[in-house]
Amino acid sequence: MEKEHKKGIREISPIDVYKLLPRTNCGECGEANCMAFATKVVNGETSIVNCPPLYTQKYSKELDKLEELLAPLVQSVSFGTGGNAITIGGKHVLFRHEFTYQNPTPIAIDLSDDMAPDVISARIKRVIDFSYTYIGRPLKLDSLALRSVTKDPTRFRELVQIVCNSCQIPLILCSTEPDIIAAGLSVCAERKPLIFAITKDNWETMGELVLRYSCPVVVSAPGDLSLLRSLVKTLKEWGIDQMVLDPGTYHSDQIGKTIFQNTAIRKAACKDFDPFFGYPILGTPISVWNGQELSEELNRWQEAYLASMLITRYADLLIMHSLEGWVLLPQLIWRFGIYTDPRKPVSVDPGVRTFGNPDKNSPVLITSNYALTFFTVESDIKTAKIDCFLIVIDTGGLSVEAAVAGRYLSAVKIADSIRDMNVGDFVIHRYLIIPGLAARLSGETEEETGWRVLVGPRDSSGIGQMIRERWPPTEE
Amino acid sequence: MTDSEKADISRLIQLLGPGILDVLSGKQIELEHVELELGELELWLPLGGGVQVHQVPTDYSNLQKNPEERKYIRPDSLLEDSFQLQDDCFPAKIREITLGATRSEGGTRDNTVTVGGSSSLPFHNPHSLPPHPPVISLDVFDTAVSMPKALKNHLTDVMYDPASWAKQNVEQYGADMITVHLLSTDPLIQDKSPKDAAKTVEEVLQAVKVPLIIGGCGDPKKDAKTFTEIAEMAEGERLLLNSVTTDMADAKTLEPVCTAADKYGHCLLGFTGLDLNSAKELNRRIYQYFPADRLLMDLTTVALGYGLEYSFSIHERARMAALMGDAELQHPTLSACTNAWSAREAWMDLGPLFGKNDLRGPLWETIGGLTLLLAGVDLFLMMHPLAVSTLKDVAGKLIKHSHTTPDQADWVSMKI
16 A cells, blocks of 8 residues: 655645635635635634635535645544533644644643542632633633542542533543443533543443543553554544543653653654554643652642643643642643744834823833733733823834843934834823833933933833822922 | 755755655655755765654555444454654754863863753653753842842842852852853943953852853943953853853954953853844854854743743754754753743732742743753753752753653542
C-alpha cells in the first residue's frame, strides 16, 4: 500500500482550498469572493462551516475532500453536550509560531466519592464562580473530574448524581474499574462524559462500555509509549476513535519523563504523521498529591508549576486538585497567551483614543503602543469610568518600562507625538499624565512640550484613584 | 558556500520537511523549480546513523474512510506495536561561552560558568540534553529601587550595600552569578560617574567570587562610558556587559564599547526588543568590532500576562533557526525573569479568592523562567529565592534525566 503524507496546514495553499469551494462568489460567508474565503480558511481565520452552499448535496464530494485536506494532525475530541461541550486537541503544528494553537487547554478540577456532601458542593460552587477579568475577558475553569476513591459503584453513582443535579459542567469519570464507570454512566451517559481510562488490563470490558455509550475515552499507559501505541492501534481497529492519550504525568524527580513523553508523542503526530499518536494528550498535575508526605502548600506549589509546564508542552487537557486562586490564575493567563495568534502584532496603532465623553477640561494620559500595555490601560480606564484622552505613542511595540530604558519613549518622542496628533486642540488645559514607570522623563518632558507633567501611577489600575484625587490639578 | 547560501539551504531543508529523508536514503523524489546538489545537503545533515525514519505502519486497512461501511470486530488480543524515539539531528549548534575567569585564567573568580553549546531543541529528547545546566544570576542594585514587598522582605539588611547584597545572594540563595545594576549612573537619576560605578563593581568583585554581570542604566552614551571604564578596571575578569543595543549603534558608541570589551577580555550581551531581524542586525554590527564567540543575546523577556508568549515564541524561533544553520543566532540567550514582577498579578492584592501574593509573586517569576527554560534560554536573571530554587531544582532534574521508569503513583483512587 502506498504511503502518503498528509499535507500539513502550512503546506496547504489557498488554491488547494479554492479548487474545492463552489467558486460562485456568492458572498454568503461574508467575504468578497471564494478566493478571499479560501485564504482565510488556510490562515485559520475562518472555517469551512461558514460556507453554507458547501453543505448541500451538490458539493458533498468536495466537502469530504476539504474536511480531509484541512483535518488537523492531532484529532479533535469533544465531551460534554450543548453549549457547555468542550473540544480538545485539533492541533496542526508542533510549534506555536507555525500556526495558532487551537482549542485552549481546559482545566478540570477533581471531586471524589469520599468527599463529604458539603465539601462537594463547595468545590462545585468554587469552580462555577471562579473568574478573573483579564484584558476585559473573564477567565474561567472548565470541567469536573469525578474520581472513585471508595471503589464502591453505589458511592460513585451518588457522586455523579449530586454533580449532575447541581451543574451542567462537562464531566470526566475517573476509574479503571468498568463496573464503577458503568454505575456512573447509568446516570450521566446523555451528558457525554469523557471516560478515564482504558488500560492494558481493562481494554476489552471498558472498550465495550465506551462503544455502547459512544463516549470519548482516555487511553492510559503510564511510562510506556509502545503500550500506548498498541492500545490505540487495537481500539482503532475496534472502531473506537474518540481517544485522549495518557502517557502518565510524572513529577518531582521524574518531571523530565513528562516533558520528554509529551514531546515525543506530539512530534510523532506533527512531524511523522503517526496515526496512532495523532490524539490529544491528558496532563494530570493532580498526580503531585500522591506519594508525598509534604505540606499542602508545597504540593500546591508543585502542582502550579507542573501545570504551566504541561500547558507549554502539549497537554490538551489538565486535571488538577488545587482550587487556590494563586495556583490557578497563572494557568488561565498562560493558556490564554499561548493560544493567541502568533502573527498578531505586538503593537496597536499609535494615536489619540477617547474614553467616555471627554471635553476640553478632561485629563490627557500617555501610554505605549505595546498591545498588552494598551489593552490593560484601556480596560482600567473603562473600569474606572473616566472621561479622558489617551495618547498612544509609537514605542516600537515595547512596554513603558522597556521603552523608557531603550529610549523608545523619550521627552522628544512625547513632544513630537503631542504636536503631530494635535493634542493641544482637544483640551484647553496644558497638563499631561505620564505613566509612573516613565516618571524620570517628567522634567525633560515639561521642557520639551511646555506642558505641565503629572506622574501617574506605576500600574494603570491606580488611574481611577489618581484622577479622583488629583484632577483637576491645582496650581501649587 | 557563503553563510547566506548555507542559511538558504537550511530554510530549504525546513520547507522540504520529511521528504528530505527520502532523498538522503537514496529514494527519488521530484523537486520542482529547485536545483540542488546532494553534496550540499550532506554538509548540513549528518548521516552517521543519527537520523532514523520512524516506521509508520503500512497496514492502513483499518484507517479507511467511511467507517460505516466496515463492521468493527473486537480484536482477539492486543495488537502489539512499538514506539521508537527518534534522535534529533541538527546541522549546527549554539556557541559555548564561559563567563568569569579564575586566577590562572587572568581573573580573580573562584569558579567560572559556561553557557550554550546546545546541539538540539531544548528538552525535546532525553538522549540529547543541553551540555550545561542553566545559569542563574541574582540581582543587586546600587541605588534604591521600588520593588514589591515579597522581594524586599529578603533584602532589608542589604538594600543599600551592593557588596553585602551580593554576598547574601551567593551564600544564602545559591546564585551562580551576580548582576550589578548600576542604575545610579542614569543621567536622569543620580548621574553617578563611571569611576563611582567602577568602584561599586570592584567592591562586589571583592565580596563574592562568582562571575559578574554588569547592568547599565539604558542610556546609550552613558552606558558606553561606564562599561569602558569598568572593562579596563576589571581586566581579565570576563564580565558580561549588559547590554549593548541598536541605540548604541545609532549614538556611535557601539564601537568603543565593543573594542574595550574585546581588549580587556569581557563578554557582551546584545539586547533587542522581540524582533529576530533586529537581533541579527545588531549582531552583525557587533561582529565588526567583537568576536562572535563571546556574545550573548537578550531577545526580551515579557511578564506572564503581558506577552510572555511573544518571548516564548521568539526564543523557540531563534533556537530552531540557529540549529538549522543561522550563524547570526547561534548565541546563548539570557532572560530577565525578574520582569515577571511588572505584572500586577504578581504583586497586587487581588482579594481573598486569589490568595496572598507571597506565593503568587514568586510563582509568577517561576513560571516565566520555566517557560523560557523550555524554549531554550541559557542564563536567567532572577530575584525571588523561591523562584530561584524551583528553577534550579526543575532544570537539574530535566538535565539529569534518568531513563528508568518508576511506577506511577495512582492519582485516580488516592485519598487527598
